[in-house]
Amino acid sequence: MAKHWADFQYEIYLNGMTGAVPRLPTDLTRLEELTEQRLGPGPVGYVAGSAGNGSTARANRAALDRRRIVPRMLRDVHERDLSVEVLGRTLPAPLALAPVGVLSIMHPDAEPAAARAAAAQSVPFILSSASSTPMEQVAEAMGDAERWFQLYWAKDREVTRSFLERAKASGFSVLVVTLDTPLLAWRPRDLDQAYLPFLHGVGTANYFSDPAFLSGLAKPVHEDPNAAVLHFVGMFADPGKTWPDLAFLRENWDGPIVLKGVLHPDDARRAAEAGMDGVVVSNHGGRQVAGSVAAADALPGVVDAVGDRLDVLFDSGVRTGDDVFKALALGARAVLLGRPYAYGLGLDGQAGVEHVIRCLLAEFDLTLALSGHAGPATVGVADLVEDTA
Ligand SMILES: Cc1cc2nc3c(=O)[nH]c(=O)nc-3n(C[C@H](O)[C@H](O)[C@H](O)COP(=O)(O)O)c2cc1C
Numbered sequence: 001m002a003k004h005w006a007d008f009q010y011e012i013y014l015n016g017m018t019g020a021v022p023r024l025p026t027d028l029t030r031l032e033e034l035t036e037q038r039l040g041p042g043p044v045g046y047v048a049g050s051a052g053n054g055s056t057a058r059a060n061r062a063a064l065d066r067r068r069i070v071p072r073m074l075r076d077v078h079e080r081d082l083s084v085e086v087l088g089r090t091l092p093a094p095l096a097l098a099p100v101g102v103l104s105i106m107h108p109d110a111e112p113a114a115a116r117a118a119a120a121q122s123v124p125f126i127l128s129s130a131s132s133t134p135m136e137q138v139a140e141a142m143g144d145a146e147r148w149f150q151l152y153w154a155k156d157r158e159v160t161r162s163f164l165e166r167a168k169a170s171g172f173s174v175l176v177v178t179l180d181t182p183l184l185a186w187r188p189r190d191l192d193q194a195y196l197p198f199l200h201g202v203g204t205a206n207y208f209s210d211p212a213f214l215s216g217l218a219k220p221v222h223e224d225p226n227a228a229v230l231h232f233v234g235m236f237a238d239p240g241k242t243w244p245d246l247a248f249l250r251e252n253w254d255g256p257i258v259l260k261g262v263l264h265p266d267d268a269r270r271a272a273e274a275g276m277d278g279v280v281v282s283n284h285g286g287r288q289v290a291g292s293v294a295a296a297d298a299l300p301g302v303v304d305a306v307g308d309r310l311d312v313l314f315d316s317g318v319r320t321g322d323d324v325f326k327a328l329a330l331g332a333r334a335v336l337l338g339r340p341y342a343y344g345l346g347l348d349g350q351a352g353v354e355h356v357i358r359c360l361l362a363e364f365d366l367t368l369a370l371s372g373h374a375g376p377a378t379v380g381v382a383d384l385v386e387d388t389a
């Protein structure tokens with residue numbers, strides 16, 4: 001019998017018989033404010049912030065809210081199985097933790113704690129290139145869980161080659177290449193606080209431990225840390241890349257490659273032509289292009305274009321179990337979750353991240369059941385209406 005994620009609901013009520021209540025809210029939209037109260041405006045501003053005046057982040061929410069589920073009755077939802085096939089793997093639920101850099105601004109245990117939480121819940125954790133812990137150490141914390149690595153595609157080819165080699169040697173099997181951040185966007189919340197984590201030495205662990213990166217520095221990091229940080233800022237991503245450059249990644253990575261940040265159907269087609277295995281329809285949680293199309297509005301077009309050839313994943317704005325349902329109904333195989341788990345980490349370390357995963361999947365499991373589905377396979381666009389009011 002498949003695990004019923006919804007059982008978390010009863011676990012909470014049973015604990016309540018001894019007077020206990022959950023340490024964190026079960027409505028994940030409340031975590032941002034709590035984290036801000038606990039950690040202050042700098043770090044939370046960075047995580048919560050988005051591009052421009054925040055219009056894309058709001059549009060992401062509006063596009064999900066506008067779609068409403070039409071529940072079906074009497075369809076035997078007693079036994080449910082949330083598992084999905086993604087990139088030739090079976091995931092126990094259609095969820096992975098999105099790559100989020102600089103997690104040590106949330107909690108000193110940072111990526112290893114988030115990775116352990118994901119492993120404990122059997123959900124893939126996608127490690128960011130800009131992690132605050134070197135990938136080799138995070139890989140150790142992952143135990144026998146699936147290891148997915150997110151690449152910021154550096155200007156320096158040797159640094160990229162070295163990252164791919166290190167990721168392979170550390171047992172990472174899936175490569176997620178982020179295309180939407182060749183430059184950091186205009187982010188007023190960070191600008192107004194003059195707060196950028198790297199300038200505080202965070203998020204550079206993979207670079208400052210990399211022989212190819214270090215060979216580009218005139219002096220060792222400890223002798224001139226500012227120069228090292230500036231070198232990182234100037235080379236971690238590359239606005240000069242074009243589609244033919246993907247051949248280099250395809251040649252240097254044996255496992256599945258997923259392109260993250262695809263919104264246009266033609267870009268999705270190019271991904272398929274370049275021999276990629278999947279795309280993440282994402283606008284980086286509204287952090288890159290202000291005024292961009294909402295991720296959920298872009299999803300059906302990408303699914304139409306490549307859904308039969310590529311695994312289409314989705315992120316940007318997922319906060320609740322019904323959001324997961326809606327993303328699947330619009331054609332996604334699985335979703336990535338960003339900010340909510342970063343807040344869970346900030347509030348309660350590994351346990352906080354586990355709480356977030358369990359709440360989201362319990363709510364998703366209940367949404368499925370109450371809407372008349374015993375698993376993701378039967379969820380489709382016919383389960384949604386669009387609220388045009
Ligand atoms: C603080 C923060 C750091 C992020 N760092 C990365 C990163 O290093 N690499 C990446 O591909 N995406 C990064 N993202 C984007 C997430 O992977 C994801 O696309 C986004 O958070 C999803 O939207 P959501 O936060 O609304 O769930 C970051 C997002 C946040 C909030």
Ligand SMILES: O=C(O)C(=O)c1ccccc1
Pocket residue numbers: 100101102130181203284287
């Ligand atoms: O802040 C981000 O959204 C992001 O993607 C990033 C980029 C570089 C380093 C750390 C995070």
